[in-house]
Amino acid sequence: MNMRTRTLLGVALAAIAMTACGSDEDGDAGSPDGEWIAVSGVSDGSAVELIEGFAVTIGIDGDQVVGTAACNRYSGQVTTDRGGSFRASDLSWTEIGCESAVLEVERSYLTSLDEFTNYAVSDDVLTLSGSSDEWVFEPSPDGG
Numbered sequence: 001m002n003m004r005t006r007t008l009l010g011v012a013l014a015a016i017a018m019t020a021c022g023s024d025e026d027g028d029a030g031s032p033d034g035e036w037i038a039v040s041g042v043s044d045g046s047a048v049e050l051i052e053g054f055a056v057t058i059g060i061d062g063d064q065v066v067g068t069a070a071c072n073r074y075s076g077q078v079t080t081d082r083g084g085s086f087r088a089s090d091l092s093w094t095e096i097g098c099e100s101a102v103l104e105v106e107r108s109y110l111t112s113l114d115e116f117t118n119y120a121v122s123d124d125v126l127t128l129s130g131s132s133d134e135w136v137f138e139p140s141p142d143g144g
Contacts, residue, residue, distance in 0.1 A: 032086070032119050040135070041112065043109070044112075051105055054070040058126075064077065065088055070106040070109065074094075084118050109135070113128075115131070
């Protein structure tokens with residue numbers, strides 16, 4: 001192997017190594033795409049007590065967002081970038097009546113969903129946050 005070939009091989013290997021290891025260093029927030037279920041929530045600075053049997057879920061597929069807000073189903077548009085910005089828009093939801101405690105969780109989540117400005121994915125955990133809101137999600141065990 002001549003010197004030029006060794007140099008080109010060394011440069012190619014270095015480029016491959018930097019590409020494989022570079023996601024955390026270049027501000028890549030990971031992909032939020034997938035089906036997620038909330039494990040904790042803070043809305044307007046206060047902890048939200050999630051209610052067993054009334055899941056808060058979010059499904060993100062490109063620019064589409066769908067889920068359950070404890071009681072009702074919702075859908076809309078979402079804009080994200082690999083730097084971690086997040087913005088839900090054009091949200092709509094069903095209006096089924098539920099117990100007041102469940103509706104309070106729903107109101108808190110839908111208000112937060114409209115306020116989220118950032119997301120991060122780390123160790124199979126999705127965190128959505130805004131100025132005084134932060135909800136933490138894990139992968140949905142049933143995929144939705």
